[in-house]
Amino acid sequence: MKTIAQFAIGYEQLLDAEGRACGDLPPFANDADAMRRMYSMMVLCRLFDTKAINLQRTGRLGTYAPCTGHEATHVAVGAAMRPEDVLCPVYREYGTQIWRGVTLTEILTYWAGDERGTDFAGPREDFPWCVPIGSQTPHAAGVAMAFKMRRQPRCAVAYIGDGGTSQGAFHEAINLAGAHRLPVVFVVVNNGWAISVPVAQQTAAQTFAQKGLGNGVPGVQCDGNDILAVRKVMEDALERARSGEGPTVVEAVTYRLSDHTTADDASRYRPQGELDAAWQREPLLRTRRFMEQRGFWDESREAALRADCVAQIEAAVHGYQNRPAADTDHMFDHLFAHPPAALGEQMLTARQYGKTGSH
Numbered sequence: 001m002k003t004i005a006q007f008a009i010g011y012e013q014l015l016d017a018e019g020r021a022c023g024d025l026p027p028f029a030n031d032a033d034a035m036r037r038m039y040s041m042m043v044l045c046r047l048f049d050t051k052a053i054n055l056q057r058t059g060r061l062g063t064y065a066p067c068t069g070h071e072a073t074h075v076a077v078g079a080a081m082r083p084e085d086v087l088c089p090v091y092r093e094y095g096t097q098i099w100r101g102v103t104l105t106e107i108l109t110y111w112a113g114d115e116r117g118t119d120f121a122g123p124r125e126d127f128p129w130c131v132p133i134g135s136q137t138p139h140a141a142g143v144a145m146a147f148k149m150r151r152q153p154r155c156a157v158a159y160i161g162d163g164g165t166s167q168g169a170f171h172e173a174i175n176l177a178g179a180h181r182l183p184v185v186f187v188v189v190n191n192g193w194a195i196s197v198p199v200a201q202q203t204a205a206q207t208f209a210q211k212g213l214g215n216g217v218p219g220v221q222c223d224g225n226d227i228l229a230v231r232k233v234m235e236d237a238l239e240r241a242r243s244g245e246g247p248t249v250v251e252a253v254t255y256r257l258s259d260h261t262t263a264d265d266a267s268r269y270r271p272q273g274e275l276d277a278a279w280q281r282e283p284l285l286r287t288r289r290f291m292e293q294r295g296f297w298d299e300s301r302e303a304a305l306r307a308d309c310v311a312q313i314e315a316a317v318h319g320y321q322n323r324p325a326a327d328t329d330h331m332f333d334h335l336f337a338h339p340p341a342a343l344g345e346q347m348l349t350a351r352q353y354g355k356t357g358s359h
Contacts, residue, residue, distance in 0.1 A: 009209045012222040012229040017281045019289025026232045028079075032296045038079055038227055039287050039297070042071040044309045045095045046284060048104055049258070051313050052111065056262045060321070064111045065092040069225075069257030072283030073189055075099060076230035080238055081157060083123075088140040088158040091129040096159075100126060104316030105323070114326045134160060134167030137186060141173040144184035144247070155241045156184040163194020165208050171215070174249065178216040181246035185237045186212070188249060189224065191256035196269040212249035224252030225283040228290075257282060328354035 014023040021029075028034045049068050055061035067074060074095025081087070087096060094107060101122015110117030110129060118128035127143075130136035140158030147154045160170055165188055177184050188208040192199055205211060209219030220237070222229045230252055237248035255278035259266045266275075291297035328350040332343055339347075 007210070007213050009207050010220045012220065012233050013226055014228040014232065015223075015226045015286055015290055017225075017286060019286045019291075019293060021290070023229075025228065026235075028231065029228050030294075032294075034079075035287075035291055035294075035296050036301075038075050038231075039284075039291060040305055040309075041075045041078075041095055041099055042227070042284050042287060043305055044312065045071045045074065045098065047306065047309045048094065048107075048313050048316075051317065052108065053258075053262060055108070055317070056111075061108060062111050062113050063261050063263045065261045066258035067092045067094050069255050069278070069282060070189060070191065071095050072227040072287065073187075073224040073230050073252040073254055076227045077157065077159075077187060077234050080231050080234035081155070082238075085155045085157060085238070086140075086143050087123065087126040088136040088143065088156060089127065089129060090133075090136060090159045090161060090164070091131055093159050097123075097126070102126075104313060105319040108316060108320040109323065112320070114323075115330070116326060134164045134169035136160070137164075137170045137173035138176070140184050140186070141176045141182055144177060144182035144241075145180065147183055148180065153242050154183065155238050156182075157187060157238075158184065159187050159189060161194060162188060162190040162192070162199055162208055163197060163202055164188075165211055166194075166202060171211075174212050174217050174247065175215040177247040178212070181244065183241035183244075184247045185234065185241060186217075186247065186249045187234075188251045190251055190253045191224075192274075193256060193260070193266070193270065195260045195264065196266075207251055209249050209251035212247070217247050217249055219249040219251065221251040221253060224254030225281055225286060227283060227287050254283070255281070325354075 014021060014025060016022045045067055049066045052061060052064050053066060056064045070092065074093050078096035078099030087100060089097060102120050106117045106120060120126060127136065127139055137158045137160055140156040143156040164170060174186060190199065190208050194202055207221050209221045212219045220233055222233045224230060233250055237250055240248060257278060288297060329347060331350060332339065332347045336343065
């Protein structure tokens with residue numbers, strides 16, 4: 001039997017766990033301002049996560065999806081994208097979203113159950129958070145199709161978790177993207193666990209990056225805790241898409257250092273030793289060590305940054321807590337041109353419980 005096709009999945013890592021360079025560095029790695037901006041965003045996300053969890057635990061926020069451990073991947077993707085690109089997120093990619101203009105107050109507003117939080121101040125064409133698993137990937141393929149039809153040099157970026165790649169919607173999206181050579185990048189955040197199901201029980205594939213190959217979509221895996229590697233891989237994938245060469249599946253291997261959401265207790269299924277080992281490879285420490293070795297960072301900058309982040313977060317919390325309550329009538333707007341009688345009755349009932357309603 002002869003071989004008619006062969007495929008390979010590349011792996012990119014530029015920083016080891018100690019922050020030492022272990023590959024040829026891209027130009028932005030030698031740009032002190034660029035590195036400081038990325039690191040500052042990572043720290044803001046980490047501190048914001050802590051605050052949001054505290055708000056939820058004290059009854060001042062609804063169920064919240066933490067991003068601790070994913071900061072390098074999220075910030076690097078945001079740094080690689082252009083403002084005119086469109087993001088189709090899942091529900092924890094705050095680093096990408098804040099980089100692109102979503103405010104901390106909007107994030108808190110959404111997790112309080114108020115959809116006004118998805119009316120983003122910054123990226124007006126970015127999609128809202130997507131809780132149904134996998135459905136954001138066909139959205140991204142559709143956006144990319146529109147870009148291609150309009151001959152616009154823009155790209156769509158969709159996130160999905162490792163577990164989400166088992167959804168049919170993911171495979172339908174990459175099939176469409178591959179068949180039409182669409183300008184889209186699918187970012188698989190492999191954090192080891194689909195809530196409580198480990199990777200070994202999710203798939204027999206050696207990588208998640210290879211899941212695009214059956215649809216003619218190349219894939220690449222990178223160290224998701226290495227902000228340099230993720231940004232470089234994303235820049236390459238986006239340039240490939242923008243130049244008409246089609247989609248890419250990018251797998252970022254990281255680790256979820258927090259619970260899946262504040263409704264989860266990961267200690268019930270995840271080995272403590274595995275978590276302890278992951279903290280030794282976490283992205284903030286690695287990035288800071290790299291910057292210190294190059295003279296980009298020191299203790300005084302760290303202290304000033306953390307004070308500034310705390311001030312930003314407290315201002316956002318103040319804005320969130322003092323925002324006027326949502327009108328319950330908003331739940332019924334934009335559903336029907338002529339609402340049926342039953343819906344009108346429900347609106348009146350909601351007004352009684354919410355003590356709002358302007359119509």
